[in-house]
Amino acid sequence: xxxxxxxxxxxxxxxxxxxxxxxxxxxxxxxxxxxxxxxxxxxxxxxxxxxxxxxxxxxxxxxxxxxxxxxxxxxxxxxxxxxxxxxxxxxxxxxxxxxxxxxxxxxxxxxxxxxxxxxxxxxxxxxxxxxxxxxxxxxxxxxxxxxxxxxxxxxxxxxxxxxxxxxxxxxxxxxxxxxxxxxxxxxxxxxxxxxxxxxxxxxxxxxxxxxxxxxxxxxxxxxxxxxxxxxxxxxxxxxxxxxxxxxxxxxxxxxxxxxxxxxxxxxxxxxxxxxxxxxxxxxxxxxxxxxxxxxxxxxxxxxxxxxxxxxxxxxxxxxxxxxxxxxxxxxxxxxxxxxxxxxxxxxxxxxxxxxxxxxxxxxxxxxxxxxxxxxxxxxxxxxxxxxxxxxxxxxxxxxxxxxxxxxxxxxxxxxxxxxxxxxxxxxxxxxxxxxxxxxxxxxxxxxxxxxxxxxxxxxxxxxxxxxxxxxxxxxxxxxxxxxxxxxxxxxxxxxxxxxxxxxxxxxxxxxxxxxxxxxxxxxxxxxxxxxxxxxxxxxxxxxxxxxxxxxxxxxxxxxxxxxxxxxxxxxxxxxxxxxxxxxxxxxxxxxxxxxxxxxxxxxxxxxxxxxxxxxxxxxxxxxxxxxxxxxxxxxxxxxxxxxxxxxxxxxxxxxxxxxxxxxxxxxxxxxxxxxxxxxxxxxxxxx
Numbered sequence: 268x269x270x271x272x273x274x275x276x277x278x279x280x281x282x283x284x285x286x287x288x289x290x291x292x293x294x295x296x297x298x299x300x301x302x303x304x305x306x307x308x309x310x311x312x313x314x315x316x317x318x319x320x321x322x323x324x325x326x327x328x329x330x331x332x333x334x335x336x337x338x339x340x341x342x343x344x345x346x347x348x349x350x351x352x353x354x355x356x357x358x359x360x361x362x363x364x365x366x367x368x369x370x371x372x373x374x375x376x377x378x379x380x381x382x383x384x385x386x387x388x389x390x391x392x393x394x395x396x397x398x399x400x401x402x403x404x405x406x407x408x409x410x411x412x413x414x415x416x417x418x419x420x421x422x423x424x425x426x427x428x429x430x431x432x433x434x435x436x437x438x439x440x441x442x443x444x445x446x447x448x449x450x451x452x453x454x455x456x457x458x459x460x461x462x463x464x465x466x467x468x469x470x471x472x473x474x475x476x477x478x479x480x481x482x483x484x485x486x487x488x489x490x491x492x493x494x495x496x497x498x499x500x501x502x503x504x505x506x507x508x509x510x511x512x513x514x515x516x517x518x519x520x521x522x523x524x525x526x527x528x529x530x531x532x533x534x535x536x537x538x539x540x541x542x543x544x545x546x547x548x549x550x551x552x553x554x555x556x557x558x559x560x561x562x563x564x565x566x567x568x569x570x571x572x573x574x575x576x577x578x579x580x581x582x583x584x585x586x587x588x589x590x591x592x593x594x595x596x597x598x599x600x601x602x603x604x605x606x607x608x609x610x611x612x613x614x615x616x617x618x619x620x621x622x623x624x625x626x627x628x629x630x631x632x633x634x635x636x637x638x639x640x641x642x643x644x645x646x647x648x649x650x651x652x653x654x655x656x657x658x659x660x661x662x663x664x665x666x667x668x669x670x671x672x673x674x675x676x677x678x679x680x681x682x683x684x685x686x687x688x689x690x691x692x693x694x695x696x697x698x699x700x701x702x703x704x705x706x707x708x709x710x711x712x713x714x715x716x717x718x719x720x721x722x723x724x725x726x727x728x729x730x731x732x733x734x735x736x737x738x739x740x741x742x743x744x745x746x747x748x749x750x751x752x753x754x755x756x757x758x759x760x761x762x763x764x765x766x767x768x769x770x771x772x773x774x775x776x777x778x779x780x781x782x783x784x785x786x787x788x789x790x791x792x793x794x795x796x797x798x799x800x801x802x803x804x805x806x807x808x809x810x811x812x813x814x815x816x817x818x819x820x821x822x823x824x825x826x827x828x829x830x831x832x833x834x835x836x837x838x839x840x841x842x843x844x845x846x847x848x849x850x851x852x853x854x855x856x857x858x859x860x861x862x863x864x865x866x867x868x869x870x871x872x873x874x875x876x877x878x879x880x881x882x883x884x885x886x887x888x889x890x891x892x893x894x895x896x897x898x899x900x901x902x903x904x905x906x907x908x909x910x911x912x913x914x915x916x917x918x919x920x921x922x923x924x925x926x927x928x929x930x931x932x933x934x935x936x937x938x939x940x941x942x943x944x945x946x947x948x949x950x951x952x953x954x
Contacts, residue, residue, distance in 0.1 A: 329388050332394065335400050336464065338370055338400055339367060340370055342371065342403055342719065344369050367398075367399040376413075376904075378645060382418060388645075391458075391479070395466075395476050400471075406778045408474055409800050410798065412556065459481065463482075464483075466485070466489050474556065483599055484594075485595065485597070491581055492579065493572075493591075505532055518810070518884070519809075519859075520809075523808070524886075526811055541886055542886075548891050552800055564591075567590025594631075600621050604636070609638070614631055614632060710741040711743050711918055713908060714732070715748050715904070718762070721751055721784040721785065722754055726762055743911075746775070746907050747776070747792065748904060749785050751784065751785030756808065773793060774910055775794070776904045777801045781797065786804060787866060790871060796900050803897065805885070806883075807882060808859045810852060812837075815841055871896055871897065873896060
């Protein structure tokens, strides 16, 4: 009897089926080849390209130069065509450029964090001294200071107790994970930071510089001035009365002190008490931070701060003697150091040659950089790396989609499995797949929305961004980044009301300020993060109504009014207020204050009585606000992002975007040419 297989083959030959089977097999093998050989070849090309780059730069050890002396640190940069040309296209920006530059605090923090993880960057070099250095507040300085500390400790690993047991993350998260965190040594080489300045003439400059590994000053003319934080207030009542201007103030909250400048000649008891309280809180934190940075330096005594402040300005030699700095030099020869390391020379010999007779015995052997890179150069390098990484990631996930489709066929699934390409991760590393699949496949996003001083224009921008969030299902959480002293009560309520309509959870990150209307907007967030030096609270309301009647009379101007009701002239500054008008305005302020308290009570799960005890317009630092329940945790923007990743995303690695997005080149040109959007959501209302 003829075997079954022989009969099947014979029948296939007779009907031409064997040719079709052979053709199908060849097509299948070709398909396998296309989707295995081509990706492998492309991967080889990419790895070859990367290896060539690594080989080319493997001996390069760079120092990142940060020109604090000409830096204005802000929460949000002013976007214009010139800044676009400088930043995006690298026009006319070098390490030796002396022009003032504007840098966003979160951008600078991110750059320093990237440098901490970049094996090519071995040192930071901060330039201080006379110039245009300024910051929005101690909150920005604290965030940048924490980033430098992260850089100094980047040879360690950070263990976060909130993560699963046994997991670790880089120390770049150390400034964001808070209490309970621990550090352990890793095999990464140590990195060092160097601060050098003509002088450190303000507490803010020294507070930031003190966290660097080494602090140096110019020997002749250099000095340190530490006198402690202060606050000034102007009182205009007598001057206004002299000019014939009367100001009626309606406020709720005995600590709501902003309008006091118009109605008082000096600090009231409550004004002085509150101002002294938050200044002392800030001061305690600054002294604690500077002491922690300098406590191991020769000559430094933690208890000497009062003496230092009473002494006032001191020379570089004085500062070295009491441990505030590490060295004083004729020059800090950065370029000479770099050249010496490049040629295999000695940094110590350069020090002796250029600083003869000066205190040049500071331990600078740790300075091993043989190349320097400016802040803008490194910023552009990071952008380029990000684009290249995105291209590679996109390619890997496109391959993943192909393998996923092929694996639907049982034969192909077995062929792929024999090659070690198995579901669900296929070509993607298993751990990477578990971490990134939700972000890539579901395109998870976290959106940061900046909230500045709350004007109608700011309210329009924030509300428009919130509306877009509602339309985007990939957005899993919103972070309100607030740097606001307050503003319009109406605009604050409209932002708050729009937030209430979101299905996505809201997290709040407070920068330098989140006071009054700034806190109103934050109150209902799922989690509120503040820095210890953040100024917040100020839960109170005031309204101001000027009266220019007397001023007009002095210049021979008489005003008359035709009214249809006794309150008709209430908003006219040339119409004196009657008792009835004053009652109406006071009632309006009381209503807004009552609403403010309800918003805080609901958002913070407090009784109205508890809110009243901590309200009354009182200002708090972040440290104080945490004690009274207005803030949940200390932490910067990075910590708020980490919290949102951990609690509101599946992947824990959602992409992070800032809205509204930075306009494109064309949009910037149109803005410069005067093309603007139409009326915003507030229409014709004023603040």
